[in-house]
Amino acid sequence: MSAGMRHDDLRRRNRAMVIAAVRRAGQPSRTEIASATGLSHSTISAISADLISEGILAETKGSEHATARRGRPQVALSLNPKAGAVIVAVLSLSDLSAAIVDYSGVPVVEENRRLSTATISRDELVAELVAMLRRLTTGRSTGPLKPLRIVLAIQGISDAAARVMLWSPITPHRDIPFADMLEREFAIPTTVENDCNMMAVALRWRDPARYRDNFIAILLSHGIGMGLVLKGELFTGTRSSGGEFGHMIHQPSGALCRCGRRGCVEAYAGDYAIWRNAHRKSEYSTPEDGIGNADMVALAARARSGEGAEREAYRTAGTAIGYGLGSLFALIDPAPVAFVGGGAAAFDLLEPYIRTAIAQTAGGQHSDAISFDTVADELPLILQGCAMRALAFVDQEIFAVGLEALDAGKEVA
Amino acid sequence: MSAGMRHDDLRRRNRAMVIAAVRRAGQPSRTEIASATGLSHSTISAISADLISEGILAETKGSEHATARRGRPQVALSLNPKAGAVIVAVLSLSDLSAAIVDYSGVPVVEENRRLSTATISRDELVAELVAMLRRLTTGRSTGPLKPLRIVLAIQGISDAAARVMLWSPITPHRDIPFADMLEREFAIPTTVENDCNMMAVALRWRDPARYRDNFIAILLSHGIGMGLVLKGELFTGTRSSGGEFGHMIHQPSGALCRCGRRGCVEAYAGDYAIWRNAHRKSEYSTPEDGIGNADMVALAARARSGEGAEREAYRTAGTAIGYGLGSLFALIDPAPVAFVGGGAAAFDLLEPYIRTAIAQTAGGQHSDAISFDTVADELPLILQGCAMRALAFVDQEIFAVGLEALDAGKEVA
DNA sequence: AGACTTTTTTCGGGTCTCGAAAAAATACTG
DNA sequence: CAGTATTTTTTCGAGACCCGAAAAAAGTCT
Numbered sequence: 001m002s003a004g005m006r007h008d009d010l011r012r013r014n015r016a017m018v019i020a021a022v023r024r025a026g027q028p029s030r031t032e033i034a035s036a037t038g039l040s041h042s043t044i045s046a047i048s049a050d051l052i053s054e055g056i057l058a059e060t061k062g063s064e065h066a067t068a069r070r071g072r073p074q075v076a077l078s079l080n081p082k083a084g085a086v087i088v089a090v091l092s093l094s095d096l097s098a099a100i101v102d103y104s105g106v107p108v109v110e111e112n113r114r115l116s117t118a119t120i121s122r123d124e125l126v127a128e129l130v131a132m133l134r135r136l137t138t139g140r141s142t143g144p145l146k147p148l149r150i151v152l153a154i155q156g157i158s159d160a161a162a163r164v165m166l167w168s169p170i171t172p173h174r175d176i177p178f179a180d181m182l183e184r185e186f187a188i189p190t191t192v193e194n195d196c197n198m199m200a201v202a203l204r205w206r207d208p209a210r211y212r213d214n215f216i217a218i219l220l221s222h223g224i225g226m227g228l229v230l231k232g233e234l235f236t237g238t239r240s241s242g243g244e245f246g247h248m249i250h251q252p253s254g255a256l257c258r259c260g261r262r263g264c265v266e267a268y269a270g271d272y273a274i275w276r277n278a279h280r281k282s283e284y285s286t287p288e289d290g291i292g293n294a295d296m297v298a299l300a301a302r303a304r305s306g307e308g309a310e311r312e313a314y315r316t317a318g319t320a321i322g323y324g325l326g327s328l329f330a331l332i333d334p335a336p337v338a339f340v341g342g343g344a345a346a347f348d349l350l351e352p353y354i355r356t357a358i359a360q361t362a363g364g365q366h367s368d369a370i371s372f373d374t375v376a377d378e379l380p381l382i383l384q385g386c387a388m389r390a391l392a393f394v395d396q397e398i399f400a401v402g403l404e405a406l407d408a409g410k411e412v413a
Numbered sequence: 414m415s416a417g418m419r420h421d422d423l424r425r426r427n428r429a430m431v432i433a434a435v436r437r438a439g440q441p442s443r444t445e446i447a448s449a450t451g452l453s454h455s456t457i458s459a460i461s462a463d464l465i466s467e468g469i470l471a472e473t474k475g476s477e478h479a480t481a482r483r484g485r486p487q488v489a490l491s492l493n494p495k496a497g498a499v500i501v502a503v504l505s506l507s508d509l510s511a512a513i514v515d516y517s518g519v520p521v522v523e524e525n526r527r528l529s530t531a532t533i534s535r536d537e538l539v540a541e542l543v544a545m546l547r548r549l550t551t552g553r554s555t556g557p558l559k560p561l562r563i564v565l566a567i568q569g570i571s572d573a574a575a576r577v578m579l580w581s582p583i584t585p586h587r588d589i590p591f592a593d594m595l596e597r598e599f600a601i602p603t604t605v606e607n608d609c610n611m612m613a614v615a616l617r618w619r620d621p622a623r624y625r626d627n628f629i630a631i632l633l634s635h636g637i638g639m640g641l642v643l644k645g646e647l648f649t650g651t652r653s654s655g656g657e658f659g660h661m662i663h664q665p666s667g668a669l670c671r672c673g674r675r676g677c678v679e680a681y682a683g684d685y686a687i688w689r690n691a692h693r694k695s696e697y698s699t700p701e702d703g704i705g706n707a708d709m710v711a712l713a714a715r716a717r718s719g720e721g722a723e724r725e726a727y728r729t730a731g732t733a734i735g736y737g738l739g740s741l742f743a744l745i746d747p748a749p750v751a752f753v754g755g756g757a758a759a760f761d762l763l764e765p766y767i768r769t770a771i772a773q774t775a776g777g778q779h780s781d782a783i784s785f786d787t788v789a790d791e792l793p794l795i796l797q798g799c800a801m802r803a804l805a806f807v808d809q810e811i812f813a814v815g816l817e818a819l820d821a822g823k824e825v826a
Numbered sequence: 827a828g829a830c831t832t833t834t835t836t837c838g839g840g841t842c843t844c845g846a847a848a849a850a851a852t853a854c855t856g
Numbered sequence: 857c858a859g860t861a862t863t864t865t866t867t868c869g870a871g872a873c874c875c876g877a878a879a880a881a882a883g884t885c886t
Binding site: 003004005006007010013014017037038039043213214230231237238239240243244245247248249250251252253259261262263264319323326327328330331332333334335357360361362363 | 416417418419420423426427430450451452456626627643644650651652653656657658660661662663664665666672674675676677732736739740741743744745746747748770773774775776
């Protein structure tokens with residue numbers, strides 16, 4: 001059961017509310033914060049004075065964003081970029097990216113390099129990651145920024161506590177406790193998140209009007225991934241990190257999936273599945289590994305040029321996605337969907353079949369109300385999602401607590 | 414965004430915590446409540462004194478449940494049954510049941526009658542319901558109990574606000590605003606809930622050890638329904654009341670479902686589907702309506718007696734349920750499942766096929782960890798779930814607020 | 827009967843939020 | 857250009873709440 005509330009929890013919550021209001025609104029005045037949070041002006045005044053003296057917020061002078069009105073002008077508050085920083089990293093098939101982002105959400109340093117994750121050893125994989133983060137943190141451009149949180153996004157499944165990568169398609173190695181490893185190396189609290197979940201987080205920040213309380217982000221690439229936000233919160237499974245949309249069953253005993261089972265949605269709609277069907281290979285043939293983005297672009301072009309096996313392969317893929325979404329919508333009701341990644345570039349080929357399939361399902365009742373959107377490039381989205389997630393942790397778990405409480409904690413410890 | 418916390422919100426939350434602790438534990442002492450909630454003894458003392466003086470809690474003397482230990486004996490607190498009451502009603506195919514339950518959760522009056530919901534008019538349906546509740550509330554046995562909440566459970570879909578029955582298999586009529594109707598009639602706040610959701614709520618109370626944070630209740634009867642609890646909370650869709658497990662797609666373009674679409678799980682595992690297959694009718698033939706429980710019992714007996722179309726029908730049903738669960742588990746990870754209703758009586762026929770199918774799916778990775786359980790009789794479960802849901806509302810929204818706050822509210826109004 | 831143990835209440839202190847009033851900062855007005 | 861109006865922000869006193877320590881209560885044990 002949830003715990004009772006102490007008196008200091010109240011202050012912590014309200015500090016978190018104020019910080020969150022500033023992060024969302026950008027440069028709100030105290031009055032705007034008061035009306036956004038429902039707290040009184042005096043409380044906002046007291047809390048923001050604390051936060052400013054602790055260097056978390058800052059008064060932004062001379063911004064004059066509003067037209068000069070009668071009365072005392074509002075003083076805009078903003079996040080102090082130098083209050084801290086977060087480290088984000090994304091490990092995907094054959095690519096490693098990382099960045100340091102300041103407290104206001106602006107990237108300070110970034111690095112990106114190719115890495116054949118599928119073939120290197122477990123130790124090398126970890127060593128490469130640690131080395132890149134080490135380079136970033138020791139670079140002079142970081143300046144006096146203190147990293148307060150690391151978020152690592154990986155294709156695949158992590159445990160519910162977001163500490164261990166349980167399984168990933170990008171490497172044969174399993175159960176790598178990245179969070180423990182990085183915490184030991186850098187002494188910074190760390191979580192390991194699913195890449196598609198981070199995409200969903202980023203979409204929420206990029207377009208809050210469209211992606212507010214309920215929506216779905218689907219990654220179409222070699223495999224199929226999903227990030228799901230329900231009632232404003234990231235949906236995670238009971239044991240692991242996220243919903244494996246790609247491994248819902250489309251056809252019992254159907255096509256061979258990369259996961260070794262049969263009939264998964266991915267076995268029809270993953271890049272390898274489309275490629276396999278377009279080349280008239282058996283549905284039961286072993287999934288190919290080295291299909292590049294260029295191959296898929298060429299394949300899509302051939303499909304657009306006219307009927308044939310290629311077109312048919314996209315039809316099969318769209319149908320599988322559509323029925324999968326139909327089953328998902330039966331469970332959660334329809335919601336806006338964003339298709340992200342290489343496959344989104346061929347969305348024109350998929351969409352009609354997706355819509356036709358959804359219309360055959362219970363979830364398709366309000367079929368026309370279902371809005372689709374595409375985002376071609378997934379990496380920036382994932383990085384941004386990691387940053388927002390890491391910053392949310394800093395906001396709520398570190399800065400909302402307050403310096404006095406921290407000092408008191410130190411004395412006790 | 415969630416609102417900031419006022420000072421009195423704190424007290425309200427902590428009052429709710431205390432009430433919840435008593436409801437869960439039955440007869441806890443103040444000390445037990447303190448350790449359960451994490452609040453200090455002085456706070457518990459103050460809050461429970463308030464609650465007792467308001468007639469919500471009572472000291473239970475002479476219970477002596479614990480063996481006489483050294484020291485001052487604990488004073489057991491309990492819910493005062495006369496603090497209030499709730500009204501619950503269940504409308505299912507050809508049956509209407511209702512009850513008044515006192516504040517401690519004990520039914521005071523119950524009534525049950527057959528009603529051919531499928532054929533009567535919309536007005537008659539509402540009139541029958543109102544009449545039954547009217548009889549219950551005016552009966553002398555109710556005594557001075559004041560009903561504070563009505564919860565109505567119906568097979569089918571209600572809106573997210575739980576006020577309107579959008580669609581139900583038990584009646585051709587749609588969009589019946591039961592909550593508004595009953596509130597106008599009785600002036601008691603009302604919600605309309607999905608029957609399977611209420612089953613899940615009840616299971617949580619009946620066996621908290623097994624059904625704690627994550628579990629699934631599946632109703633096997635004419636149709637297939639589901640109630641889902643995730644992270645300790647009832648899962649509801651974004652627009653409607655619950656997950657329609659029965660209308661996930663098992664076979665694209667497959668057997669004809671009662672909902673008019675093809676290939677739903679229900680079209681293979683609902684009573685009508687099993688009956689249809691057992692009688693070697695076409696999968697595309699119109700679902701029969703009047704299949705009684707006796708028919709299904711007889712059918713199950715024939716299936717047990719040896720191979721044949723009946724056995725095969727259960728195999729098909731079990732396979733559909735298994736693949737459906739596999740897809741569901743892919744999304745939410747495996748969780749304990751309770752099968753409820755008439756179909757649960759034939760669970761021995763279904764289980765091997767369910768397990769075989771699940772093992773073919775990604776969700777079946779930990780197939781042996783998935784525990785199944787059966788509850789034959791759904792009606793008592795649904796009634797109990799309604800009662801607990803209604804009482805939870807009274808606890809949190811009425812009694813946790815406190816009399817002073819209520820009085821103040823009245824003055825303002 | 828007195829010592830001991832455990833539960834519950836009481837009391838004083840500290841912290842938090844709120845409303846009202848004051849102070850601050852600027853635009854408008856004649 | 858000085859005074860007034862307006863809006864934002866801060867200050868101040870009051871009230872509510874929770875906590876820890878101490879006291880009171882209500883038994884058992886010796």
